[in-house]
Amino acid sequence: MTMTGSRIWDALVVGAGPAGARAAQQLSAAGASTLLVEKHSLPRYKACGGGVPARTLRLLDDLEISAVSEGFVDTIDVSRFGRHQFRKASKRPLAWMVMRDRFDQFLTDLAAEAGASVEHSTPVQSVVETDACYEIETPTGVVRARHILAADGAIGPTARWLGIASAPTRSAAYEVEVAAPRDALDHWHQAANVDIGYRPWGYGWVFPKAGKLSVGVVTAPSQGRSIRKQTDRYLSRLGLGEAEVIKMQGHPIRYRRSVGEPVAKGRALLLGDAAGLADEFTAEGIAYAVHSANLAADAVLNGDEPAALYTRAINHRIQPELDAARTISRLYYWCVVTWPWLALTASKHINYLWRAFFRVMRGESTYAEELSRVLLIPSPRGRGIG
Numbered sequence: 001m002t003m004t005g006s007r008i009w010d011a012l013v014v015g016a017g018p019a020g021a022r023a024a025q026q027l028s029a030a031g032a033s034t035l036l037v038e039k040h041s042l043p044r045y046k047a048c049g050g051g052v053p054a055r056t057l058r059l060l061d062d063l064e065i066s067a068v069s070e071g072f073v074d075t076i077d078v079s080r081f082g083r084h085q086f087r088k089a090s091k092r093p094l095a096w097m098v099m100r101d102r103f104d105q106f107l108t109d110l111a112a113e114a115g116a117s118v119e120h121s122t123p124v125q126s127v128v129e130t131d132a133c134y135e136i137e138t139p140t141g142v143v144r145a146r147h148i149l150a151a152d153g154a155i156g157p158t159a160r161w162l163g164i165a166s167a168p169t170r171s172a173a174y175e176v177e178v179a180a181p182r183d184a185l186d187h188w189h190q191a192a193n194v195d196i197g198y199r200p201w202g203y204g205w206v207f208p209k210a211g212k213l214s215v216g217v218v219t220a221p222s223q224g225r226s227i228r229k230q231t232d233r234y235l236s237r238l239g240l241g242e243a244e245v246i247k248m249q250g251h252p253i254r255y256r257r258s259v260g261e262p263v264a265k266g267r268a269l270l271l272g273d274a275a276g277l278a279d280e281f282t283a284e285g286i287a288y289a290v291h292s293a294n295l296a297a298d299a300v301l302n303g304d305e306p307a308a309l310y311t312r313a314i315n316h317r318i319q320p321e322l323d324a325a326r327t328i329s330r331l332y333y334w335c336v337v338t339w340p341w342l343a344l345t346a347s348k349h350i351n352y353l354w355r356a357f358f359r360v361m362r363g364e365s366t367y368a369e370e371l372s373r374v375l376l377i378p379s380p381r382g383r384g385i386g
């Protein structure tokens with residue numbers, strides 16, 4: 001079946017990350033003719049810690065991911081520039097560890113199994129809206145589709161072509177994968193390091209994978225020029241300065257900060273990072289990418305006005321989480337930079353805060369609910385992960 005010519009697809013999905021692959025699966029499973037296009041050859045590398053918060057699996061209908069999981073983390077090890085270390089453990093896994101090339105390919109295969117056509121090494125080059133459909137230019141010809149779902153990540157161009165001014169960049173992140181020695185792999189077995197103290201905000205992380213460690217730093221974009229040096233220093237503090245580097249790459253992260261930042265227009269919807277759906281406390285975005293894909297597929301399948309339906313869903317179901325995460329982030333990182341000892345002591349001794357964080361990671365609560373509890377304001381019922 002050719003993807004170009006006079007055929008009009010029900011939906012064209014741009015980008016085979018978690019958002020695009022999941023949306024293509026949901027649409028195809030419901031009978032919509034769906035084309036998923038990815039500019040890179042698949043499977044593709046993505047700069048990412050590859051920590052999939054446990055709550056994500058619920059959003060994937062309790063998908064069994066053991067075939068592509070590299071283990072899990074149930075312990076958080078906190079340090080400040082490598083010192084004053086302490087650990088907190090959850091009774092159940094907090095996050096599954098994946099390599100993004102394999103995880104995203106797994107989700108893309110599910111989309112193909114559900115009936116989606118998948119074209120890789122196919123960059124979308126421009127988009128034009130006509131009365132009947134969108135005309136999307138690719139190297140192999142023009143594709144026509146009634147709906148376009150832009151899941152092309154934090155630096156994807158589709159939002160711009162559609163005239164949707166999506167969220168600006170608000171953090172820089174740098175990731176290095178190292179072939180760590182056996183004692184380091186044993187030390188970080190099922191444990192993630194979170195190294196705090198970075199100015200004006202941010203943290204370093206170690207995530208354990210099979211036979212390697214993902215190490216990185218996320219911080220403000222103003223620190224973008226020095227982020228590689230900061231990561232090198234962090235690696236040295238971890239005793240990994242001489243470890244073999246398998247891969248390293250930087251990438252920006254964008255955060256949607258208000259319901260006023262558009263996520264859709266007409267029959268065009270922005271998903272995941274393309275819409276700035278990452279949270280400012282942990283900088284994670286995989287769960288929000290999947291959640292937005294579910295909401296986008298529902299909006300395309302169920303409404304004459306998908307943009308309005310989708311915008312309402314994002315504003316009601318996801319934005320309260322991003323807002324709460326931003327509030328928590330500001331309070332926490334301000335405290336870490338201004339009163340580091342107070343922040344460390346509080347982090348070490350107030351177990352209530354850890355239990356709250358663990359509940360959010362596992363999907364038993366939301367940032368919005370936990371923040372309301374602490375601030376003694378009414379809980380935003382019916383909001384958050386659903």
Ligand SMILES: Cc1cc2nc3c(=O)[nH]c(=O)nc-3n(C[C@H](O)[C@H](O)[C@H](O)COP(=O)(O)OP(=O)(O)OC[C@H]3O[C@@H](n4cnc5c(N)ncnc54)[C@H](O)[C@@H]3O)c2cc1C
Binds near residue numbers: 125175
């Ligand atoms: C260093 C770093 C570490 C991170 N660590 C974590 C973590 O541990 N846990 C977590 O939850 N989140 C993490 N994040 C965030 C997470 O990576 C993103 O939120 C997530 O990848 C968003 O998924 P997505 O599907 O929206 O976009 P992406 O995964 O970025 O996928 C977008 C896809 O679109 C394709 N594309 C772009 N342009 C075009 C085009 N013109 N035509 C066709 N295809 C195109 C790209 O090639 C890409 O495959 C991290 C981010 C960074 C930068």
